[in-house]
Amino acid sequence: MVEQTDFxxxxxxxxxxxxxxxxxxxxxLYETLKAVSLGRIPTADGLLAIRRDAHSLRGSGTSFGxxxxxxxxxxxxxxxxxxxxxxxxxxxxxxxxxxRIAEAADRDDTPDLAATNAVxxxxxxxxxxxxADVEVHDVDxxxxxxxxxxxxxxxxxxxxxxxxxNTLADPIEALAVAVRVPPDMIIASAVMDGLGxxxxxxxxxxxxxxxxxxxxxxxxxxxxxxxxxxxxxxxVRLGPSFGDDIAAAIxxxxxx
Numbered sequence: 001m002v003e004q005t006d007f008x009x010x011x012x013x014x015x016x017x018x019x020x021x022x023x024x025x026x027x028x029l030y031e032t033l034k035a036v037s038l039g040r041i042p043t044a045d046g047l048l049a050i051r052r053d054a055h056s057l058r059g060s061g062t063s064f065g066x067x068x069x070x071x072x073x074x075x076x077x078x079x080x081x082x083x084x085x086x087x088x089x090x091x092x093x094x095x096x097x098x099x100r101i102a103e104a105a106d107r108d109d110t111p112d113l114a115a116t117n118a119v120x121x122x123x124x125x126x127x128x129x130x131x132a133d134v135e136v137h138d139v140d141x142x143x144x145x146x147x148x149x150x151x152x153x154x155x156x157x158x159x160x161x162x163x164x165x166n167t168l169a170d171p172i173e174a175l176a177v178a179v180r181v182p183p184d185m186i187i188a189s190a191v192m193d194g195l196g197x198x199x200x201x202x203x204x205x206x207x208x209x210x211x212x213x214x215x216x217x218x219x220x221x222x223x224x225x226x227x228x229x230x231x232x233x234x235x236v237r238l239g240p241s242f243g244d245d246i247a248a249a250i251x252x253x254x255x256x
Contacts, residue, residue, distance in 0.1 A: 011065075018064040022105040025053045026098045033091050043086050050094065051080055057101060068104040068111055068119065071181060072097060074173075075123050078166055082152075083126070093124035113180070113209070120181045125164045136162040137256050143167045144174040144200065145189040145218065150238065154187065154218065157246050161256055171195040175203060178210050185255060186210075187236065190219035190226065198228050205230050214253035 029050055036046040054076045061069030076097045083090070100119060111119070121140060141158055145151040146169045155165045166183065168174040171192050178186060186204065188197035195203075197217050204210040216234035219226065226235070234249035236242065250256050 014064060015066075018060065018066065019105050021060075022057065022069065022101065025057065026102055029053055029098050030095070033086075033094055036086055037088065037091055044084070047080065047083060047086070051077070054080065061104075065110070066105055066107075067180060068107070068116060069101055071116065071120055071177065072101050072104055072123065074168075074177065075120060075166065076101075079124065079126050081167070090126065093126070096124055113182075117181055127159055135256075138164075139185070139255050140164045140166065140183045141185045141187065141255075142174065142178060142183040143187050144171055144192070144197070145169065146192055147189065150189065150218070153242075154236075154246070157243065161246075161250065163256065171197070171200045175200060178204055178213070179207060182210050182213055185214045185216070185249075185253060187216045187218055187249075190217050190221055198226065201233055202228060202230065205233075214249075214255070216249045 032041070032046045032049050035041045036043050054073050058070050058073035058077060061067060061071075061073060076094075079093065079097065086094075100123065104119070121138070127136075139162075141163050143151060143154055143158070143165055145154065145167070148169075151167050151169070155167055158165045166177075168177065171188070172195060174186075174188070175195075186201070188200050190197040192200070197219070201215050201217060204213065204215065214234075215230075215232075216236050217226065217229055218236050218238065220238040229235075234245075234252060236245040236249055
């Protein structure tokens with residue numbers, strides 16, 4: 001009994017220390033954004049510091065019992081991907097991410113699925129084009145691919161259709177994120193280290209929280225290599241039919 005009490009005290013102490021660390025990092029992040037906005041430091045230096053803190057929070061949040069912190073930090077990292085400059089509107093977006101992380105760290109409870117979804121879906125999204133040119137849909141698509149070139153191509157195609165895209169390179173992490181925040185669609189590369197796309201999709205189809213999520217397999221393999229793919233899963237081929245396959249999958253699942 002005494003040992004359990006000591007352990008519980010240790011856990012609470014670690015949580016307090018984690019919260020302090022989060023607020024220290026966010027304080028530095030706010031100062032960095034202010035310095036970039038005022039031209040006191042180069043944007044590249046500011047982005048490097050923000051990426052470093054986002055990566056640290058992404059990795060440590062769940063470990064200390066704050067999964068929502070990790071989920072928000074992962075979305076922050078995705079927002080920062082490929083970003084080389086910061087507009088004033090993007091600085092406002094980064095403030096929003098920081099505010100949500102602070103709120104998540106200060107919670108005494110772990111939010112349920114609905115509350116988690118509400119927080120994540122309300123986070124800012126970044127588009128590589130003028131969003132006035134397309135109809136933006138409230139559709140969240142998870143893209144799982146370790147190949148940066150392929151991921152960039154697919155994400156650009158989906159974003160051009162007005163969809164929010166959350167790209168993950170690690171299929172194991174994707175499995176955990178999908179269960180905590182079920183997306184509106186999942187697209188996974190067939191070939192990945194550790195856990196291939198077919199196995200990832202089969203695993204997600206076997207989980208009640210994600211079994212009804214529309215899914216597609218991204219592949220250049222022939223049909224014989226895709227044994228075991230559930231029948232309701234769409235196929236998007238990396239070739240001349242790529243654009244048509246994406247459009248067909250979106251239409252088939254009535255997403256846009």
